[in-house]
Amino acid sequence: SQQGEEDPQALSIQEGENATMNCSYKTSINNLQWYRQNSGRGLVHLILIRSNEREKHSGRLRVTLDTSKKSSSLLITASRAADTASYFCATDQTGANNLFFGTGTRLTVIP
Amino acid sequence: GAVVSQHPSWVICKSGTSVKIECRSLDFQATTMFWYRQFPKQSLMLMATSNEGSKATYEQGVEKDKFLINHASLTLSTLTVTSAHPEDSSFYICSASERQETQYFGPGTRLLVL
Numbered sequence: 683s684q685q686g687e688e689d690p691q692a693l694s695i696q697e698g699e700n701a702t703m704n705c706s707y708k709t710s711i712n713n714l715q716w717y718r719q720n721s722g723r724g725l726v727h728l729i730l731i732r733s734n735e736r737e738k739h740s741g742r743l744r745v746t747l748d749t750s751k752k753s754s755s756l757l758i759t760a761s762r763a764a765d766t767a768s769y770f771c772a773t774d775q776t777g778a779n780n781l782f783f784g785t786g787t788r789l790t791v792i793p
Numbered sequence: 794g795a796v797v798s799q800h801p802s803w804v805i806c807k808s809g810t811s812v813k814i815e816c817r818s819l820d821f822q823a824t825t826m827f828w829y830r831q832f833p834k835q836s837l838m839l840m841a842t843s844n845e846g847s848k849a850t851y852e853q854g855v856e857k858d859k860f861l862i863n864h865a866s867l868t869l870s871t872l873t874v875t876s877a878h879p880e881d882s883s884f885y886i887c888s889a890s891e892r893q894e895t896q897y898f899g900p901g902t903r904l905l906v907l
Contacts, residue, residue: 725837726839727838772837783898
């Protein structure tokens, strides 16, 4: 399967703590994207990191990409209860016409 | 795991024609389905949310009369692009959710309007 894998599948933390989610994939990519999905809602795009980039920041989000290990991580700092959601990585793979989504990490931030 | 299929995977049509894309949940009942669109080199953008048996909820800027969504059963949702034009050429992907927890994505449909 070309679908990425994420770990952990579920993560529960206290408000104020940092949350780290990892994504692994199998093939060459053009870019990797992270999305958030609140329960019952559609995906919301968070951040895109290109294959020639190693780290990117957006507000409280920090994304890293290691193409040699074919992995990426999403760090949410100083988490808030409103960050409770499922987080998906998606890869834009070289030679492919569509995005490949990971299995998702379900994050719960306890107030 | 749960499987979502889309048909067709590729479609090429002439400007002015209508195109229907099907999204099916193969081994579970999808109470909610989502339709997304992705233009080249851009991220996925949500178009609409569809709950079985009710009207779809469209995102701002998405024309409901142009993108007709039908979710008549718990395993099938359709997106019809009416009077398609070249600017509608895009990649359309659906996803399906059973209990509003885990979302499963279809493989997508590439539409090219000539």
